[in-house]
Amino acid sequence: MAKLPNARQTATATATSQTLGRGGRGQPVADETIFARVYGAIVERRLEPGTKLGEEALCETFGVSRAQIRRVLLNLAHAKLVELRPNRGAYVAQPSVREARHVFEARRAVEAAVVERAADRMTEEMFESLAAIVREEHKAQERSDKQAAIRLSGDFHLRLAQIAGNEVLSSFLQELVSRTSLIIAAYGMTSDSGCSHDDHWTVARALRDGDAAAAIAHMNQHLRFIEEPLNFVTEADPLVDLKTILGPPAES
Numbered sequence: 001m002a003k004l005p006n007a008r009q010t011a012t013a014t015a016t017s018q019t020l021g022r023g024g025r026g027q028p029v030a031d032e033t034i035f036a037r038v039y040g041a042i043v044e045r046r047l048e049p050g051t052k053l054g055e056e057a058l059c060e061t062f063g064v065s066r067a068q069i070r071r072v073l074l075n076l077a078h079a080k081l082v083e084l085r086p087n088r089g090a091y092v093a094q095p096s097v098r099e100a101r102h103v104f105e106a107r108r109a110v111e112a113a114v115v116e117r118a119a120d121r122m123t124e125e126m127f128e129s130l131a132a133i134v135r136e137e138h139k140a141q142e143r144s145d146k147q148a149a150i151r152l153s154g155d156f157h158l159r160l161a162q163i164a165g166n167e168v169l170s171s172f173l174q175e176l177v178s179r180t181s182l183i184i185a186a187y188g189m190t191s192d193s194g195c196s197h198d199d200h201w202t203v204a205r206a207l208r209d210g211d212a213a214a215a216i217a218h219m220n221q222h223l224r225f226i227e228e229p230l231n232f233v234t235e236a237d238p239l240v241d242l243k244t245i246l247g248p249p250a251e252s
């Protein structure tokens with residue numbers, strides 16, 4: 001699995017990139033910076049599933065070589081956020097319905113384990129750190145800052161994984177949270193699909209009260225509330241590439 005930046009690093013890299021602009025004053029741009037910027041744009045749903053990530057445009061944007069862009073795209077492909085199509089280049093991944101279902105199934109399993117461990121370790125300070133995220137999430141929603149709301153809702157889940165203190169679970173969850181964002185972008189019916197901060201409060205309070213069973217049940221229900229409204233009916237693409245479908249099988 002590719003090493004993902006944590007949500008806070010992603011946010012910082014996104015903010016920095018916006019001020020530095022192309023290439024960043026002649027300084028070499030690190031792979032991690034490019035990764036974080038593209039990663040941030042995908043999980044914040046500024047780059048939609050199916051968007052072509054042209055190498056030339058990326059080279060120009062970051063002022064780096066094609067080899068470097070290819071390296072970053074490969075890492076994003078390992079994180080399942082980018083799809084590399086033979087002879088056609090890189091695209092923001094378009095998760096299938098089956099994949100989307102599997103991601104939610106995996107989240108329910110991983111987050112139940114996270115919540116159970118977090119309940120054991122929860123201190124007043126840890127609860128406060130969760131509460132602070134939920135308050136920020138609420139403020140972001142009030143001012144209709146969708147990107148901040150998406151980032152903060154991911155932060156809530158990842159903070160829980162940190163509290164649980166199992167780095168393997170954290171790493172699984174990081175991948176699942178970013179893939180969920182892509183799934184919501186692909187199948188969400190409304191622009192505010194995703195986490196509800198009310199649900200986050202309910203989970204956090206159950207954890208503060210040391211009620212692991214209730215916290216797991218609330219988390220499970222929370223994930224179902226995100227999954228259920230998604231529109232998993234696939235529509236035919238009117239601009240489907242006939243050559244790909246009807247032409248001779250591609251060599252692999």
Ligand SMILES: [Zn+2]
Pocket residue numbers: 153156157195196200222
């Ligand atoms: Zn959530």
